[in-house]
Every structure is written in C-alpha cells, then in structure tokens.
Amino acid sequence: MTTETTTDPTTDTATLVIGGTGKTGRRVAEKLIAQGRDVRIGSRHTIPAFDWHEPATWAPALEGVDRVYITYYPDLAFPGAADQIGAFAELAVASGARRLVLLSGRGEEAAAAAEARLQASGADWTVVRASWFNQNFDESFFLEPVLAGEIALPTADAVEAFVDADDIADVVVAALTDDRHIGKIYELSGPRLLSFDDVAAELSKATGRKIAYVSVTNEQYRAVLRENGLPEEFADLFTMILDGRNAHLVHGVEQALGRPPKDFADYAREAAATGVWDVA
Numbered sequence: 240m241t242t243e244t245t246t247d248p249t250t251d252t253a254t255l256v257i258g259g260t261g262k263t264g265r266r267v268a269e270k271l272i273a274q275g276r277d278v279r280i281g282s283r284h285t286i287p288a289f290d291w292h293e294p295a296t297w298a299p300a301l302e303g304v305d306r307v308y309i310t311y312y313p314d315l316a317f318p319g320a321a322d323q324i325g326a327f328a329e330l331a332v333a334s335g336a337r338r339l340v341l342l343s344g345r346g347e348e349a350a351a352a353a354e355a356r357l358q359a360s361g362a363d364w365t366v367v368r369a370s371w372f373n374q375n376f377d378e379s380f381f382l383e384p385v386l387a388g389e390i391a392l393p394t395a396d397a398v399e400a401f402v403d404a405d406d407i408a409d410v411v412v413a414a415l416t417d418d419r420h421i422g423k424i425y426e427l428s429g430p431r432l433l434s435f436d437d438v439a440a441e442l443s444k445a446t447g448r449k450i451a452y453v454s455v456t457n458e459q460y461r462a463v464l465r466e467n468g469l470p471e472e473f474a475d476l477f478t479m480i481l482d483g484r485n486a487h488l489v490h491g492v493e494q495a496l497g498r499p500p501k502d503f504a505d506y507a508r509e510a511a512a513t514g515v516w517d518v519a
Contacts, residue, residue, distance in 0.1 A: 253303055254415060255336070257281040257289060258310035262374050263342060266408035267308050271415070279304060291323055297330055306338035306415050307331055309357075316349035325356030328364075338363045338421075340414045342407070345370040345426055346484040354424075365414035366424040367407065370485050373429070373506040374404045376442065377515045380473075385442060385516055391453040393460045394435050397480045400428035400488050401438070403501040410495045425491030429500050432486060438503065445507035446516045 254271055258264040259280030268278045279300065281289035287299035291312060301307070309327070311320055328339055341357050344350040345368040354366050375381045384390045407427060414420040433441075439452040455463075461471045479485055492500040510516065 252305035253277040253279045255279045255281050255289075255300055255304040255307040257308060258312060259285075261310060262372060262378055262404045263407045263411065264308065264310055266404055267411050267415075270408055270412045274412075274416070276416075291327075294323075294326065297327055298334065301331055301334040301336055304331075304334070304336045307336050307340070308411055308415060309339060309341045311342075311353070315344055315353045316347050320349075321352035321356050324353040325360065328357045328360035328362055332361045337361075338415060340365045340367060340411050342411070343368045345428070345489070346479050363418075363421045365420045365422070367410055367414065367491070368424065368426045369402050369407050370428075370479065371399050371401050372404050372407070373401050373501075373503055373510075376438070376507075377510040377513075378404075382515070385446075385450060386518055388449060389451050389453055390435060390439055391455050391460070391463070392435060393455050393457045393474065393477050394480050395454050396434050396436070397483065398432040398434050398437075398486050399480050400432050400485060401503050402427045402429050402492075403506050406492050406496075406500045410492060413495055420495065423495075425495050426489040427491040427500070428485075428489045430488070430502050432488065433503055441504050441507045442516070445504070445511040448518075 254276060256264050256268045256271070256278055259268045259278070260282055268280060271278050281300050283290045288296050289300040290296045309324070311324060314320070315324070324341070331339060339357060339360070339362040341354065341364065343354055343366050357364050357366070372379070376385055381390060410425055410427060414423070435452040439450045442450045457474055457477070461474045464471050464473055492498070
C-alpha cells in the first residue's frame, strides 16, 4: 500500500507562487489556500514585490518560504531565462525553500536548459511541462476572436492536445505538497488531439452561435500583430503546432493524480456558463 506524505498545512512557513495572478498561478494559490496553507503571491505589484528582472526583489519574497511554484515571464525560451532560473533556484535553496516546482514548456528545447539549472540547484524539484491551455480561449489572447466569431491563425489543419489550467494546477499542488513527486517530470495534455477547426466546432456548440476557424499564412498573421501593436514574435508560437512535435497525447495528469484530464468540450461548456463569451 502506498503511503502519501504531505506537508503539514499548520506550519509557519509559506508557499511562494510566482505569477500568482496568472492562469495557473491563481489556481494554484486558491487550491493551496483552500487546504489551509499560507500562500505568498509573487508579482511586481505585491508586497514584497517580485520581479524576474530585478534580482534584488528575490530574497525578500523568499523570506519565510519553504516551497515555490515557479512560472517565468515572458517565457522560458527567451534569452537569459535559464540563467535567471538557475540563480533563483540556488538562492531559494540557500534561503530554506528546497521544494521547487517549475512550469515548463512541452516540446520546447530552449526550456530544457532552465530545467537543467533547476535540477542542478540542490532543490527537491518537480518539472511540469504543458503547452496550449484551454483557457487561452476565455482568459487570454483568443478571447477577442471568439467574441468576434472568427479565429484566424496560421495553423492550417495541425492538431494540438490542449490542456486545462485546472489540471495543471492540480498537478502543481500535488507536487508542492506530496513527497512522491520529487524528482519527477510530468508532461501534461488533454485527452484528445484537436485541430482549430475542432476547437471552433466545440466553441460553437458551447456558445450556441457560429464560431469559425480561418487559416491564414504566417505573414498575414504577423501583419495583424503589427497592426494591433503586438510583437511579431507571437507568430513563432505556432511553430510547435505546425511541426507536429506535440501532436501526440501524454499522460502526466493520470500519472500524477490518478485521474483523466478534462476534455475541451467540458471546459467549453463550463466557460460558456460563466457568460464570458456572451455578446450583445
């Protein structure tokens, strides 16, 4: 019989959730608080503040902390990210925060360097790899296109195994609180592969109105980004969909939690019920 080892939520130490107002960080913080655990949100607008680009903010944010959920902004693939993750992880361990859980990118070679720096820090580490979130369609950059009824992207008929942010948060919370997850790398996906045509069909069904997917070229999409004052580099995010590197299912949710991941259709129904996609 397997014995679960968890952290006592009545201790005086706290969990630092970096990016605690983001899609996964917010959920992780809420779930930990529901367990009666002390949580500190790490962002530029909290006290103490935390800023990846201001290393002087790291030590104050780590004071009294014994575990950390690490999300990196803007992305682990950006130049310098691995060095910052390594420096932060070493400081965290020296400060007494040995349990470190890193949100990484599934299929992102550049993120592997950051993972390696985390693993070399002496921490009790866990890596959680994910790619495209379901919540990109109601909490992020695809919300406006869904409201407009047309999702125009340079993805052709490529497929992606969209994963739900609640599933990611559940795995992260387990990794932060259960010793069995130390030294594990979990790759997460949803239960099925979906093209953006499939996504549009599910969103249409959930909202009761027509939402279409329109395939555009990479250059056309870059022009749209320029017109809206957004970095053209956002178009490069679709490379991982087009080259098929993540066009297969992985089973980290089942491995970590012993249950299947949430299906996109269930996510869409739940999101639609909140009214986020209602239009006048």
